[in-house]
Amino acid sequence: MAQPRVAVIGLGSMGLGMARSLRRAGMDVVGTDISAERRALFAEAGGAIADSAVAAATGADIVVCVVITGGQTEAVLFGPGGIAGAMPSGSVFVSSATMPPGQARALGLRAVEAGIGFLDAPISGGARAAEAGSMTIMSSGPRAIYDAALPALEAMGKRLFWLGEEPGLGSAMKTVNQLLAGANLATACEAIAFAIRLGLDPKQVDEIISGSAGNSWMWGDRISALVAGDYTPRSAVDIFTKDLGIVMDTARASNFPVPMAGAALQGFLMAAAAGMGREADASVTKVYAQLAGLELPKAAND
């Protein structure tokens, strides 16, 4: 069987890595982004680019849409310049933005009406996993559509999950993951700042926590870096104000209390309010440090 032709819509830090992983797997990839700068980055890496989503989607077997929000995803499909009419019959739309499960469900229903195969397929693992083709992909949608998208999913992800026939389950799973990731990160930021306040050595704290009951994936990825003076953003504060906002909205719509997520969102909102929205998400630590007059580890690249 010939390799499928894949369009990647959105060449941000995730989309660019995913497009490269698809190319590395030998697929015929066309990338596009509203930013000429992002398109140029993919072109520099040898990728084919298109000037519009419609141009990218025309002739594609699989469209991977990796924009930021559900609203943007809806616009890509059904807005002015939307691709719904341009997608070939039998092609599949893989929706990777993080959005409320209800919105993914609604988009799935609307896609069915338009004759488009819709896969609710949020991603996890960050930019490095996107680049390495080792993301976690949490999919839901009709099994036949999942199977049709599988060559692209396998090129982009190492841990692939199919959660059921209904779009929305994938987004529900991502929402749960973001609740955990966001609250564990807010906790990690609080704890490292508190440790410094108590007179402990941050490097020693990191060494101890990394092997103790207080450890988390977020601690290892974000706080170990911060302690080493690496303030490179892996993901921005604004991503968590968005994703924890989705957690809160989804929980409220389900009449379900999520006090840990609520407290975590306040931490990221404090960082955003202090002007750090585009900075590394671990900047919540800086909020505590500023309040309490603490000195954080110096940036290693200063």
Added chain:
Amino acid sequence: MAQPRVAVIGLGSMGLGMARSLRRAGMDVVGTDISAERRALFAEAGGAIADSAVAAATGADIVVCVVITGGQTEAVLFGPGGIAGAMPSGSVFVSSATMPPGQARALGLRAVEAGIGFLDAPISGGARAAEAGSMTIMSSGPRAIYDAALPALEAMGKRLFWLGEEPGLGSAMKTVNQLLAGANLATACEAIAFAIRLGLDPKQVDEIISGSAGNSWMWGDRISALVAGDYTPRSAVDIFTKDLGIVMDTARASNFPVPMAGAALQGFLMAAAAGMGREADASVTKVYAQLAGLELPKAAND
């Protein structure tokens, strides 16, 4: 050099495992506990027991005190029937209960006045690590006292840390670990209940989270077990109301805000209020399940 004689005061789930690990390392161990039942458990394992703390401490080179609170530790040393007068000159008191750093500092000063070598040495890893001799031990106190306690520490722990000359730093480190462990666990309980509310399969959620950004040591230790129907308490709800209480008191005494720890403490207090204080600490999940009428995985041993 002859193996040191070690007294273990407190044969709870941690102390019993630690006493056994010390024996396995070939040391001359005497254990005691206020509960005859706990003393009998150590005797059944071939251990020597004493009827009182004073009897255990008499002639000991190292006294390992593994009671629950700082108040109990103070009583063991200086209360009626306290061992301060019975400890041989040059012997070392290893304090392993979780207590506020300020209390450990004060106990350390009082021990110096009484001519006792005091090591602030809280532990982490749970009952299984105590049994296996693989705990994390976070010590502070004069380096010579740490070195004198080292044979016992090496028999009980795999990850040994010395944090400085001042008693209190070890307890500060433990406080930071408990902030992380407690908040990550409260978050994990909230997330698995929310996932069930959203219609996800708990087993699949566990599989996905275990390899995703939402993962934590607490998720792996507590929620993976709960999902498999294992409700055996690794540690009780009451331990976290105590330890997060210490976090809150310590933070308030330092004028330091810890909103994540505060929200987590409320979760454990809700479980305790619902009569689950002695149950597994992951019972916070049951609070959410009861509120929302969710069905949790059935106990595998029912």
